[in-house]
Amino acid sequence: MKRxxxxxLILATLxxxxxxxxxxxxxxxxxxxRIMNNRGRLVIDLARPENMHAAKIEGATLVRGLAGTxxxxxxxxxxxxxxxxxxxxxxEKRTAKSQIASLDTAIVLLETxxxxxxxxxxxxxxxxxxxxxxxxxxxxxxxxxDAELYQYMAADVIRRGYKLGVVDGYVTLDPDLVANKSxxxxxxxxxxxxxxxxxxxxxxxxxxxxxxxAGIAKQVEHVINKRFSYTKSGYAGKKKVAEAKAxxxxxxxxxxxxxxxxxxxxxxxxxxxxxxxxADELNERLDxxxxxxxxxxxxxxxxxxxxxxxxxxxxxxxxxxxxxxxPDPAVRFNSAITSAxxxxxPDRQKTxxxxxxxxxxxxxxxxxxxxxxxxxxxxxxxxxxxxxxxLAAPENETRYGAFRALWTRNPSDYMIQGENLGNQFxxxxxxxxxxxxxxxxxxxxxxxxxxxxxxxxxxxxxYIETNPRLTIRxxxxxxxxxxxxxxxxxxxxxxxxxKVDETIxxxxxxxxxxxxxxxxxxxxKSGDHLKSIGPDGTATACAFGIDALPGAKNTRFKRxxxxxxxxxxxxxxxxxxxxxxEEKRSVWSRMNPASWFGGDEKTEPSDxxxxxxxxxxxxxxxxxxxxxxDSQEFDAETESADAALKNDEFAVDEEEAEE
Numbered sequence: 026m027k028r029x030x031x032x033x034l035i036l037a038t039l040x041x042x043x044x045x046x047x048x049x050x051x052x053x054x055x056x057x058x059r060i061m062n063n064r065g066r067l068v069i070d071l072a073r074p075e076n077m078h079a080a081k082i083e084g085a086t087l088v089r090g091l092a093g094t095x096x097x098x099x100x101x102x103x104x105x106x107x108x109x110x111x112x113x114x115x116x117e118k119r120t121a122k123s124q125i126a127s128l129d130t131a132i133v134l135l136e137t138x139x140x141x142x143x144x145x146x147x148x149x150x151x152x153x154x155x156x157x158x159x160x161x162x163x164x165x166x167x168x169x170x171d172a173e174l175y176q177y178m179a180a181d182v183i184r185r186g187y188k189l190g191v192v193d194g195y196v197t198l199d200p201d202l203v204a205n206k207s208x209x210x211x212x213x214x215x216x217x218x219x220x221x222x223x224x225x226x227x228x229x230x231x232x233x234x235x236x237x238x239a240g241i242a243k244q245v246e247h248v249i250n251k252r253f254s255y256t257k258s259g260y261a262g263k264k265k266v267a268e269a270k271a272x273x274x275x276x277x278x279x280x281x282x283x284x285x286x287x288x289x290x291x292x293x294x295x296x297x298x299x300x301x302x303x304a305d306e307l308n309e310r311l312d313x314x315x316x317x318x319x320x321x322x323x324x325x326x327x328x329x330x331x332x333x334x335x336x337x338x339x340x341x342x343x344x345x346x347x348x349x350x351x352p353d354p355a356v357r358f359n360s361a362i363t364s365a366x367x368x369x370x371p372d373r374q375k376t377x378x379x380x381x382x383x384x385x386x387x388x389x390x391x392x393x394x395x396x397x398x399x400x401x402x403x404x405x406x407x408x409x410x411x412x413x414x415x416l417a418a419p420e421n422e423t424r425y426g427a428f429r430a431l432w433t434r435n436p437s438d439y440m441i442q443g444e445n446l447g448n449q450f451x452x453x454x455x456x457x458x459x460x461x462x463x464x465x466x467x468x469x470x471x472x473x474x475x476x477x478x479x480x481x482x483x484x485x486x487x488y489i490e491t492n493p494r495l496t497i498r499x500x501x502x503x504x505x506x507x508x509x510x511x512x513x514x515x516x517x518x519x520x521x522x523x524k525v526d527e528t529i530x531x532x533x534x535x536x537x538x539x540x541x542x543x544x545x546x547x548x549x550k551s552g553d554h555l556k557s558i559g560p561d562g563t564a565t566a567c568a569f570g571i572d573a574l575p576g577a578k579n580t581r582f583k584r585x586x587x588x589x590x591x592x593x594x595x596x597x598x599x600x601x602x603x604x605x606x607e608e609k610r611s612v613w614s615r616m617n618p619a620s621w622f623g624g625d626e627k628t629e630p631s632d633x634x635x636x637x638x639x640x641x642x643x644x645x646x647x648x649x650x651x652x653x654x655d656s657q658e659f660d661a662e663t664e665s666a667d668a669a670l671k672n673d674e675f676a677v678d679e680e681e682a683e684e
Contacts, residue, residue: 066299066300066301067297067298067299068230068245068249068297068298068299068300069296069297070300071232071236071300072230072231072232072233072236072245072276072296073230073231073233074228074229074230074231074295074296075231075275076141076226076227076228076229077141077228077288077292078141079138079140079141080138080139080176080226081136081137081138081139082136082137082138082139082174082175082176082189082190083134083135083136083137083174083177084134084172084173084174084190084192085103085106085133085134085135086110086132086133086135086169086172086173086192087111087124087125087130087131087132087133088130088131088132088133088153088164088167088168088169088196089129089130089167089169089170090129090167090168091129091130091131091161091163091164091166091167092129092166092492092494093128094128094131094161094162094163094164094211095127095128095129095130095131096131096159096160096161097125097126097127097128098125098131098132098159098160098161101132101156103132103134103156104125104132106185107125108121108122108125110172110173111124111125114171131155131159131161131164131167132155132156133154133155133156134153134154134155135151135152135153135169135172135174135192136151136153137149137150137151137152137174137190137220139189139190139226140226141226141228141288142226142227142228142288143222143226145223145224146221146222147221147222148218148219148221148222148470149190149218149219149220149222150215150217150218150467150468151174151192151194151216151219151220152214152215153169153196153214153215153216154209154212154214155213159212161212162211162212163211163212164196164198164211164212164213164214165196165211165492165540166196166494166540167195167196167214168194168195168196168538169192169194169196169216169219170193171192171193172192172193173188173190173191173192174188174189174190174191174192175187175188175189176189187224188224189222189223189224190220190221190222190223191220191221191223192216192219193216193219194217194218194471195216195449195471195538195539195540196215196216196540197214197215197216197217197467197471197540197543198210198211198214198540198543198544199213199214199467200465200467200543200544200547200571203544204551214540215467217466217467217468217469217471217539218468218469218470227278227279228278228292229270229275229276229277229278230245230267230275230276230278230295231275232245232273232274232275232276239269239273242269242273242274242276243269243273244300244301245267245269245300246265246267246268246269246276248298248299248300248301249266249267249276249295250265250266250267252298252333252334252335253266253267253281253295254266264279265279266278266279266280278292282400283366283368283400283401284366284400285400286396286399286433287396287397287400293329294332294333295333297329297330297332297333298333298334299333307334307338311334311338311340311341311344314327314330314331314344315340315343315344315347318331318344318345318347318348318356318359318360319347319348319351319353320356321353321355321356324348324353324355324356324359324360325355325359327359328345328359328362328363329363331344331345331363332363332366332367335367336367336368342369342372345360345363345364345372346360346372347360348360349361349364349372349375349379354383354390357379358383358394361375361379361380361383362380362393362394362397365380365397365401365402366397366401368401368405373402373405373407373408374407376402377398377402377405377407377408377410377411378407378411380394380395380397380411381394381398381411381412381414381415384398384418384426384427384575385415385418385420385423388420388575391423391426391575392574392575392576395423395426395427395429395430395575396430398411398412398430399429399430399431399434400434403434403435408434409431409434409435409438412427412430412431412434413431413438413457415427416428416431416440416441416457416458416476417457417459419459421462421464421570421573422570422573422575424457424459424462424476425462425464425474425570425573425574426574426575428441428453428455428474440455440457441453441455443474446473446533447537447538447539449471449533449538449539450470450471450473450539451470451472451473452472452473453472453473453474453475454478454526455474455475455476455477455478456477456479457477458477459476460476460557460568461475461476461477461478461480461481461557461567461568462475462476462477462567462568462569462570463475463476463481463525463555463567463568464476464571464573465543465546465547465569465570465571465572466571466572467543467571467572468572471539473542475526477557478525478526480557480559481524481525481526481555481556481567482524482525482556482558482564483499483504483523483524483528483549483554483555483556484523485499485552485553485554487499487504487549487552487554489544489545489548489549489552491532491537491540491541491542491544491545492540492541492544493509494508494510495507495508495509495535495537497528497532497545500520503521503522504520504521504522504523504527504528504531505518505519505520506518506519506520506521506528506531506532506534506535506537507519508535508536508537517534517535517536518535519531519534519535525546525549525555528545529542529545532545546569547569550569553566555569
């Protein structure tokens with residue numbers, strides 16, 4: 026009887042209202058299921074890169090030391106901004122108004138572009154121009170001190186955003202504008218490497234709307250850190266490059282040092298990392314990529330994916346080594362680039378030799394080859410040796426590119442080590458073989474490089490005026506460098522020989538600036554006074570260059586795509602979506618008459634991403650003056666991220682970006 030009552034109570038309890046409800050789903054199990062559903066996909070399938078556009082920052086300040094070419098401007102909103110800045114300094118508060126009124130000063134507007142991934146302490150070039158309607162006649166010989174740059178500046182209401190940079194340095198005029206006698210040649214200029222970034226500009230991955238969950242964010246973070254984490258001094262264990270933030274929607278990315286000059290490649294490699302795959306699936310993909318690497322049409326795509334897998338897999342290294350043996354230039358080059366980023370000791374010598382060969386003989390691939398040699402395999406003496414050989418190459422842009430790569434690797438390298446002249450610019454007097462060549466830098470850092478300086482001389486009757494107070498002229502068998510100080514009547518003068526090296530040092534010795542040295546060299550070249558003297562005493566015109574870095578900033582890789590693989594994956598994905606959608610349809614939706622007839626399905630908005638904005642803002646496009654500013658929050662999302670980086674498409678072709 027007791028057993029009967031117990032059974033009855035159990036049955037009654039089970040039949041009670043509410044007891045037939047489903048047991049709540051385990052959240053952890055649900056997240057694991059979401060991850061499993063994304064098996065075989067890449068990071069780019071779930072997230073898109075953000076904050077990849079360049080940001081314009083600007084400011085207004087006082088340029089000093091103009092020797093009477095400034096102006097006492099009428100009151101304006103820019104003047105009020107400058108006055109506010111000066112009055113914050115206790116030492117200048119009382120003299121702020123008199124400084125603005127001086128004819129040795131002028132109010133100027135500053136502007137620069139902060140690239141994505143910039144870090145605190147990075148240096149940037151700053152353009153400078155007189156404010157609209159200014160009565161000042163020239164900014165030549167001027168300098169800027171402790172000027173501040175902001176995210177945006179609205180002078181009409183005296184409003185500025187975040188402070189993002191500080192500017193110090195001397196103004197350098199554009200040599201081309203001066204030579205062409207442009208009406209604005211003396212009213213604008215550049216402070217080369219004069220801005221110091223005071224707030225970093227991070228990049229991150231934003232999970233797509235239908236993929237946002239803590240589990241997916243953590244898995245993306247995990248696979249990126251597994252590939253790119255590195256040991257760093259001061260950290261216990263490894264330093265992570267990815268960190269999930271902002272409620273499981275964002276993964277912040279730190280850029281490793283070897284990718285800092287090629288942010289686009291880093292983003293492409295990160296996006297090519299597999300989200301989740303089994304060992305068998307990985308081996309199958311590796312077999313496919315090994316074949317694709319040997320095909321010139323797909324070798325770049327395959328090299329990016331192999332780089333994303335990493336050098337810890339022996340099959341990846343075998344595929345890359347086989348690619349470097351290929352007779353096809355595209356296959357050999359792409360394999361060598363990936364090998365350089367892997368930095369495996371047994372492959373360093375061959376990798377360095379292949380990239381140096383392309384730097385010397387292939388103009389199209391030269392920029393990427395030299396840029397890669399500059400940042401990869403920094404502990405390899407083989408790379409240093411190959412770059413030193415290129416200092417004597419026939420092409421001058423190859424020689425200067427090799428110099429910059431060596432300087433990036435080790436500024437104290439015995440072949441290129443220089444000195445700081447006048448605490449204003451770097452001066453490198455090289456003895457490296459090849460023909461004499463003089464080079465002036467107008468970007469990145471103020472720098473003069475003389476290749477084979479002992480063979481570069483001045484010749485002919487010379488009278489060069491670098492500014493109204495400094496002249497260089499011939500006087501018999503000597504060159505006279507003279508600076509006139511009209512305010513106090515004290516003049517400085519140096520007499521030197523006809524070597525260009527001696528003249529440059531004399532200009533700095535009498536108080537000349539980097540702008541004066543640049544002006545001297547450009548005028549000497551245009552006047553046919555810059556000569557190279559051969560061993561037999563024969564004088565020929567000396568080669569001269571300004572910013573002759575190969576390809577300028579065009580070091581990004583062409584867009585490539587594996588058409589068959591992408592088509593296969595897209596077809597499978599769309600079929601899975603249709604099947605899942607059909608399963609979710611309720612009985613009532615099937616009974617809806619509107620669903621009985623065929624029709625075009627609504628197209629979902631694209632999650633594609635474009636890096637065209639990045640190219641344009643970094644000088645790739647003539648319209649870079651219109652580079653977008655950030656919104657009020659510095660880390661706001663880019664509004665231009667709506668074009669075409671999807672699935673297995675990587676890196677933007679420079680020509681396509683221009684079109």
